[in-house]
Amino acid sequence: MNLNELTNKVLSNEQITKEEALFLYGQPLSKLCGSADKIRQHFCDSQFDICTIINAKSGRCSENCRFCAQSAHNHTCVAAYPLLSKEEIVAQAEINYEQGVLRYSIVTSGKRLSDAEVDAMCGVVREIREKVGISVCVSFGLLDEQQFRKLKEAGVTRVHNNLETSRRFFPNICTTHRFDDKIQAIQAAQSSGLSVCSGGIMGLGETVEDRIDMAFSLRELGVLSVPVNMLNPIPGTPLENNERLTEEDMCRIVAVYRFILPKAFIRLAGGRGLLPDKGKSCFISGANAAISGDMLTTAGITTKTDMALLKELGYEVKICNE
Numbered sequence: 001m002n003l004n005e006l007t008n009k010v011l012s013n014e015q016i017t018k019e020e021a022l023f024l025y026g027q028p029l030s031k032l033c034g035s036a037d038k039i040r041q042h043f044c045d046s047q048f049d050i051c052t053i054i055n056a057k058s059g060r061c062s063e064n065c066r067f068c069a070q071s072a073h074n075h076t077c078v079a080a081y082p083l084l085s086k087e088e089i090v091a092q093a094e095i096n097y098e099q100g101v102l103r104y105s106i107v108t109s110g111k112r113l114s115d116a117e118v119d120a121m122c123g124v125v126r127e128i129r130e131k132v133g134i135s136v137c138v139s140f141g142l143l144d145e146q147q148f149r150k151l152k153e154a155g156v157t158r159v160h161n162n163l164e165t166s167r168r169f170f171p172n173i174c175t176t177h178r179f180d181d182k183i184q185a186i187q188a189a190q191s192s193g194l195s196v197c198s199g200g201i202m203g204l205g206e207t208v209e210d211r212i213d214m215a216f217s218l219r220e221l222g223v224l225s226v227p228v229n230m231l232n233p234i235p236g237t238p239l240e241n242n243e244r245l246t247e248e249d250m251c252r253i254v255a256v257y258r259f260i261l262p263k264a265f266i267r268l269a270g271g272r273g274l275l276p277d278k279g280k281s282c283f284i285s286g287a288n289a290a291i292s293g294d295m296l297t298t299a300g301i302t303t304k305t306d307m308a309l310l311k312e313l314g315y316e317v318k319i320c321n322e
Contacts, residue, residue, distance in 0.1 A: 003027050007035040010262050011042055015219070021212045024256050029248060036255035036286035039262050048315035049103065049225070049265045049289035050306060051137065052096045056084045056121075057108035063176045065164070066238040067201060067231060070109040076236035083108070083117060086124045090131060097134040099303045101292065102317060104128070105137035105160060111177060112141035122154035129155035137197065142177065142185045148192035159189040160197040162227065163217060166210035173204055186221055198223045199267065202253055203231035203245045211253060215260040224264045225289065228254055230271030247275050251285040258286030265289035273301050283313055 006020055016024075024032060060080050064073040070080075093104045106121065113121065118140065125136050138151060139160035148159060163182050164170065170179040186196050198221070200214050218226055230250055233242045250268075257266050267289035268279045275282075278301050279290065292306045310317060 003031055003035055006259065007038065010039050010259055016259055018212060018216060021215070021256055021260055022209065024259055025208055025212070025252065029252060029255075032255045033251055033281075033285035036258040037284050039258050040286050040288055043263045044265070044288050046314055046316045047265075047288065047318045048310055049267065050101060050292050050303075050310070050317050051103035051105055051267075051289075052101050052293045052303065053105040053107050053139075053291060054084070054089060054092050055109075056089055056106045057082060057110065057113075057117075061109040062111050063174060065174045067173065067204060067234075069234045069237060071237075074237045076234060083120060086120075086127060089124050090127050093128045093132045093134055093136075096293070096303070097132050100307055100317065101134065101303060103135045103137060103158075104132075105139060105158075105291075107139040107160070108141070110141055112143055113147075115147070118143070118147045118150060122150055125151065125154040125156055142181050143188065144185075145188040145192050148189045148194055152192050152194050156194065158195045158197055158225065159186075160227075161185050161189070162198055162200050162229075163214055164200045165204055165206050166213035167217065168213065169204070169206045169210045183217075183221070186223070190222070195225065196221070196223050197225035197227060197267070199227035199229065199269070201229040201231050201270070202250070203233075203242055203271075204239060205242060212256065212260070215257050218264075219261055224261075225267060226257065226261060226264045227267045227269040227291070228257065228287070229269045230274060232271045232274060244274060245271075247277065247281055250275060250279075251281050254282050254287040255285045267291065278305070278309070280309060280313070283309075283315070288315070 058081050060072050061070045069076040069078040135157050137158040138156050167179045230245050233240045266287045268287050269291045272279045292303045
């Protein structure tokens, strides 16, 4: 096998194997990224999916995810507060829409929202849909199909639920819920008619094979919005001393993900602000989506800066894969 053969295989709508993905991971970076960008252009053209998020409920999470500043098991200085008011969440949606953002995600800490909290969020989503021309996504944890159906009826279009890493490595990152709990929640959202956004975090201590295995899990699930986060080691978490990945690492990851998931919107998310070029090189290596603005507990990149970069690269901001 060689890089050109595998590029043509993907362009011909054939799926690559795990063995082929591992081979690609070791190819010269510039050629690998160029081929990945060719695949991105073929299947996705100049479309770019940009979203913003609001941290609508922060801290005191019961789960023990080793990377997370919001876990009650970790010793960080993150702010903790219950659900924000409807007015605050709607006002932020309006601000984002005025800045040209077409997708807005409401994110909450915790294993899952209660039924009462889901009902409250349905009211928030209805008001956003009535007042603002923005698509609404939610990240509310391990909900069931009935809860997802309520959210869809309220106007939610997409649910976010990261796998975080491979099935093999997941127990090294979290033990208060299982990889299969993630899978079940994703499938429940899909059964309710919602699209799903799911990816993971790179730099947790996983192997290259773990990164590739997670991409294949996403392919099996039919996920077409894939956040690729780079760990920002936060003091007070068990992973605070992990070595940061490099720009080259991230380009290589998104390039191989493009081969595995040729039609997906591969989204640079948390940790992008740590990259010297703020992700520009990844956007010509297979990535074609991003979270803009602040992340949940760390600073991000302003929407104005991102919009200027996308214009420079010839991208067109659109709502993709609804």
